[in-house]
Amino acid sequence: MGFWKNLFSSSDSTPSSQMMEEYEGYTPEGNDSTSPAARKPISSGRVFFSTERDIDLYELEELCNAVGWSRRPLRKVKKAIQYSFLVVSMWQMRGSQRRLIGFARATSDHAFNATLWDVVVHPDFQSKGLGKALMKFIIKKLRSDDISNITLFADPQVVDFYRNLGFVPDPEGIKGMFWYPD
Amino acid sequence: MGFWKNLFSSSDSTPSSQMMEEYEGYTPEGNDSTSPAARKPISSGRVFFSTERDIDLYELEELCNAVGWSRRPLRKVKKAIQYSFLVVSMWQMRGSQRRLIGFARATSDHAFNATLWDVVVHPDFQSKGLGKALMKFIIKKLRSDDISNITLFADPQVVDFYRNLGFVPDPEGIKGMFWYPD
Numbered sequence: 001m002g003f004w005k006n007l008f009s010s011s012d013s014t015p016s017s018q019m020m021e022e023y024e025g026y027t028p029e030g031n032d033s034t035s036p037a038a039r040k041p042i043s044s045g046r047v048f049f050s051t052e053r054d055i056d057l058y059e060l061e062e063l064c065n066a067v068g069w070s071r072r073p074l075r076k077v078k079k080a081i082q083y084s085f086l087v088v089s090m091w092q093m094r095g096s097q098r099r100l101i102g103f104a105r106a107t108s109d110h111a112f113n114a115t116l117w118d119v120v121v122h123p124d125f126q127s128k129g130l131g132k133a134l135m136k137f138i139i140k141k142l143r144s145d146d147i148s149n150i151t152l153f154a155d156p157q158v159v160d161f162y163r164n165l166g167f168v169p170d171p172e173g174i175k176g177m178f179w180y181p182d
Numbered sequence: 183m184g185f186w187k188n189l190f191s192s193s194d195s196t197p198s199s200q201m202m203e204e205y206e207g208y209t210p211e212g213n214d215s216t217s218p219a220a221r222k223p224i225s226s227g228r229v230f231f232s233t234e235r236d237i238d239l240y241e242l243e244e245l246c247n248a249v250g251w252s253r254r255p256l257r258k259v260k261k262a263i264q265y266s267f268l269v270v271s272m273w274q275m276r277g278s279q280r281r282l283i284g285f286a287r288a289t290s291d292h293a294f295n296a297t298l299w300d301v302v303v304h305p306d307f308q309s310k311g312l313g314k315a316l317m318k319f320i321i322k323k324l325r326s327d328d329i330s331n332i333t334l335f336a337d338p339q340v341v342d343f344y345r346n347l348g349f350v351p352d353p354e355g356i357k358g359m360f361w362y363p364d
Contacts, residue, residue: 072294080293083267107289107297111262112254115289115297115333139361149360151297151335156355167359173338176358177349178331179321 023047023090023133045094047101047130049137053087059100067120081105085114086141090121090134101125102134106142106150114142116152135165153178205229205272205315227276229283229312231319235269241282249302263287267296268323272303272316283307284316288324288332296324298334317347335360 026047057074065071081087090102102121108114116138121131142150153176154162159169170176208229239256247253263269272284284303290296298320303313324332335358336344341351352358 076293080291080295083290083292085265105291107291107295108265109262109287109289109299110265111258113262113289113297113299115295117291117295151358151360153333154357154359156357159357159359162359165361166364167361169357169359171360171362174358174360175336175338175341175351176333176356177336177341177344177351178333178353178356179347179349180353181348 020048020050020052021137023049023130023137025129025133045092047133048091048093048098049134050089050091051087051141052089053081055081055087055089055100055103060103063100063103063122064118064120066122069120080117083107084117085110086138086145088134088138088141090130092125102130104134104138106138108142108147110145112147113149113151114147116150119152131161132165135162139165202230202232202234203319205231205312205319207311207315227274229315230273230275230280231316232271232273233269233323234271235263237263237269237271237282237285242285245282245285245304246300246302248304251302262299265289266299267292268320268327270316270320270323272312274307284312286316286320288320290324290329292327294329295331295333296329298332301334313343314347317344321347 023046026045057077060077061071061074084105085108086106088104089100092099092101100122102125104116104119106114106116119131119135121134139150150167152162152167154167154169163169205228208227239259242259243253243256266287267290268288270286271282273280274283282304284307286298286301288296288298301313301317303316321332332349334344334349336349336351345351
């Protein structure tokens, strides 16, 4: 985890303590990837993670829309963010401007289990290692909060993505199940 | 859901509002099941559900121990109960005495998703429809709280039990996944 750099971390007394970290592995397009300078992009944009919850819901809706998710009532999205154990957003920063490029949140009992929901990376920023970086940030945060069981429900096309991060499907035959009304 | 009888229900202003309901479908052993009186057992014990959280942790540990679950730190169990969205306990009442015979809890974002954990029925009370009744109580409660997505992770031997209640394994190929450290 040597590529993380703490920029700001408030008191860790609550699980939801706000923090912001820069992801130093990001190489934006347009840079010469063979140049050492490409590894430290500045003017062309840097990527940050945040656990702050005051996210513009319209910006989040736009992000979810970009990956084809159906719209949800903002009132419920607001409540879900409020009552999630952990909310992580990923931002591209260019000068004083920031753009929401990724998001994920987790429900939890604050003791044993956490379940991830709404993991999303904007299509323009996919296949650059940012989804992996987002997930590693989340896992690190949950582990630091002493959560031992991190779970999720993966769509078929992202099972391998999560498998590469250490997630195991149906461990010991355990089945993820969803309830549907009769 | 005609077999439910509200005995006590406090204000429903919070999702965690306490309530207690009697399960009228319970027929304890020793009664003549062909007798009409067997359907309204009184002296031989009645079964109640409660959403109160002030559960004796040692009694809960005993229940979990009876089904072979490994012991967990009571400090963490207490925290998990505190931060669960819904906690349901099932009690056998005999006169003024009550015995904890079942338990389940759910984490949630209070908006879209709930995930069930620690669903347990004491072996002495299994195969009497009580697990089903417990689950129906939970589903009814979560639906009344406007939770649309009820999920769980089922051990292989209870997949059919949940399937009979309307839970679908791997719907549309969605995989339940657990994270394990490298």
